[in-house]
Amino acid sequence: MHLRLGSLIFLLLALVFVIAGTAMAQTQTAAPRDTVVKQTADSTIQGGFLGTPWPERRVVSTVLSALIPGSGQTYLGHTEKGAAFTLGTIACALVTGLTENNIVGRNERIGELRAQYQIATNYVGADTIWTKMVSTKELLDNNVKRRDIFLKLTVALWVANMVDVIFFSGDKGEKPFGLRETERGTSLAIVPDSRNGFNAVLTVRF
Amino acid sequence: MLSSQYDFDVLYYAHYKLKTSMKKQSVFSVCLLGIFLYLFVEGCSKPEDLVAPTHFTRVPKVTNLQGAIGVTPTGKRQLLVTWEYDTLTSNLRSWDITRNINDTSLANFVPLEIIRKPSLGYPFYSDTSATFQSSFMTTDSLDVYYRVIPNGIVNNFVGQPSDVLHMIVRRN
Numbered sequence: 001m002h003l004r005l006g007s008l009i010f011l012l013l014a015l016v017f018v019i020a021g022t023a024m025a026q027t028q029t030a031a032p033r034d035t036v037v038k039q040t041a042d043s044t045i046q047g048g049f050l051g052t053p054w055p056e057r058r059v060v061s062t063v064l065s066a067l068i069p070g071s072g073q074t075y076l077g078h079t080e081k082g083a084a085f086t087l088g089t090i091a092c093a094l095v096t097g098l099t100e101n102n103i104v105g106r107n108e109r110i111g112e113l114r115a116q117y118q119i120a121t122n123y124v125g126a127d128t129i130w131t132k133m134v135s136t137k138e139l140l141d142n143n144v145k146r147r148d149i150f151l152k153l154t155v156a157l158w159v160a161n162m163v164d165v166i167f168f169s170g171d172k173g174e175k176p177f178g179l180r181e182t183e184r185g186t187s188l189a190i191v192p193d194s195r196n197g198f199n200a201v202l203t204v205r206f
Numbered sequence: 207m208l209s210s211q212y213d214f215d216v217l218y219y220a221h222y223k224l225k226t227s228m229k230k231q232s233v234f235s236v237c238l239l240g241i242f243l244y245l246f247v248e249g250c251s252k253p254e255d256l257v258a259p260t261h262f263t264r265v266p267k268v269t270n271l272q273g274a275i276g277v278t279p280t281g282k283r284q285l286l287v288t289w290e291y292d293t294l295t296s297n298l299r300s301w302d303i304t305r306n307i308n309d310t311s312l313a314n315f316v317p318l319e320i321i322r323k324p325s326l327g328y329p330f331y332s333d334t335s336a337t338f339q340s341s342f343m344t345t346d347s348l349d350v351y352y353r354v355i356p357n358g359i360v361n362n363f364v365g366q367p368s369d370v371l372h373m374i375v376r377r378n
Contacts, residue, residue: 122363123264
């Protein structure tokens with residue numbers, strides 16, 4: 001199962017690199033006068049994404065998403081979706097890493113117990129060590145299952161993020177840094193009410 | 207404001223170089239990420255396997271442990287303990303006979319004698335301690351517990367202790 005998962009991941013990675021590399025190769029380098037900030041809405045890719053050249057922003061978003069899942073979507077203006085991809089992928093990768101750390105530790109523990117078992121000089125001691133080995137092995141198997149599940153989730157989220165940024169995330173345009181269209185933030189207001197006295201209103205804009 | 211075509215060409219070339227280097231860095235970053243992800247997946251630890259348990263059969267177990275109370279030809283009370291073992295297994299040197307009187311805790315069993323493996327037949331142990339003679343008994347009965355522990359030849363491995371044999375000795 002391990003080998004098949006690794007081969008599948010490698011094929012997916014190769015496919016993404018081919019797409020990104022082809023897109024990069026087809027990106028037209030603009031003259032200096034054309035690098036002024038412009039508002040473009042590139043929502044659909046017409047005629048197949050490999051056939052038409054990609055804008056620079058799309059290439060940047062693809063590379064960003066490849067490096068940090070969700071960052072490409074955020075770059076194109078889909079902040080909530082990007083944040084969800086980022087948090088989801090990082091959380092799954094974190095659980096995978098922590099579980100892998102547990103597996104390494106339990107493997108070492110089983111190795112130590114095996115060495116003690118082989119030099120045991122009596123049945124009672126050997127049986128005690130054997131019982132510990134069996135229980136450690138059970139925990140190890142559970143950890144391996146958990147790691148494999150979260151590793152697959154991490155890879156699935158990363159692949160979904162790449163598919164989303166390439167096919168389903170349109171460019172909402174570039175905004176100058178610091179400019180907000182609407183007021184963001186949280187506010188709490190006490191509003192007088194003729195019937196109820198006072199009402200507390202909590203507003204969150206994001 | 208660009209003053210001449212030469213200035214424009216210089217600026218365009220500098221911009222082109224910058225773009226190309228940025229593209230190379232992007233391709234390099236993506237390739238590096240690919241290698242990292244592949245190693246991340248393929249570098250996962252394989253779970254260790256358990257070894258085959260050998261301590262169960264390393265030294266032959268004591269089976270069919272039995273006891274009987276009798277009298278020797280000289281009139282002394284005798285407690286006879288017999289047991290069997292797998293004669294096909296060669297890793298066996300002797301047995302330790304342990305005893306406990308009126309106490310069931312395993313830690314208080316006292317070793318009595320070492321019985322060597324007989325060349326023929328099954329082993330036995332005859333206990334004619336003064337403790338069991340009626341003249342020396344201070345109570346009406348005694349609860350006697352025996353436990354037999356086999357010893358192997360290879361590495362002097364102490365095998366699985368037998369079940370506890372319980373015998374009641376009554377005063378005549």
